[in-house]
Amino acid sequence: MYPRLIINTEKYRHNLKVIKNLTSKHGLSLMVVTKVFCAEKPLTDIIKEESVDFIADSRIKNLEKFSTNIPKALLRLVSLYEVERAVNVADISLNSEMEVIRGLNNAAAKYRRIHEVILMIDIGDLREGYFYKEDVFAAIKEILRMKNIKLKGLGTNLTCYGGIIPTEKTLKKLIDLVNETEQKFDIELEIISGGNSSHLYLLEKDIHLDRINNLRIGEAIALGRETAYGSIIEDLYDDVFILEADIIEYKKKPSMPEGDVGMDAFGKTPDFEDLGVVNRAILGIGKQDVDFYELKSLDKNISLLGSSSDHIIAGIWDSPSLYKVGDVLRFKLTYGSLLSLMTSEYVEKYYVKTL
């Protein structure tokens, strides 16, 4: 059945091992992030087999899908309405709001647990985290008095909202704060979580930042690249996931629509470039499943022209006779396309094991 994602579990395992070696070589613990593949079992099984330090996801529902002895971390800031679910499924959560941490403390007390918290510090990307030092210190002062919350450490996230790259200068803000916090409160922070797949280029350059001792990595393992500059990491597979979609119509047609132009299926006025008569393949997959801009055709002779909710239209430029209705086109993926394809229930997930 098509469309389907071919998911190579052994290539995923290989990528995971390489990243695990790279992080441990630099003395860093690893949180393997499962959200881009919705924590699907064949891949979480591999993570468990490779016994990593932590398994992390941004969605509670994903963390609830599997059981393991490996500590689970909840990456997205906890919602005030989900503190009980959070303490029951996650050992650790990332936080930046005292009201929520108080809620976690109460929930953890109710279930007789100790919940661990990594306090998030915003060092410039402007997504989650405390921005001002005084606010961090006020939060820590209160957390240290809580009976059911353990301050596990500090963390930061970069290259997400603001596209800020982790550099020694930027990360120094976090490191200085760690040192000051430990001195001020006379404590030792267990985890200093430096970031995500965008941090890996520093390790590849052999730049190790003193004090940072943990990374949270999803994309690099799934797609084989670091995310500061988008470069492929040496020795990693970039085709763990391949999309296959079948041709449901194949015809020669002009590239300019005929008639008066109004709105397309999504209420936008479309714009067309006249490319003459084009061999057009309609694929049985659409916007509901994926944004076609995020697909990379393995056949360079094909480019994607547009899409509606259930269809993607491909132009086939040379050797049109190579294709016919029922043939399957194959694509490599970006982070965005993988995320939406894994989330779409209309896309079959087909697991293979051979390297």
Ligand SMILES: Cc1ncc(COP(=O)(O)O)c(C=O)c1O
């Ligand atoms: C807080 C946080 N840390 C780490 C990650 C993993 O990022 P990447 O997939 O770029 O490694 C995510 C992704 O969802 C995240 O939200």
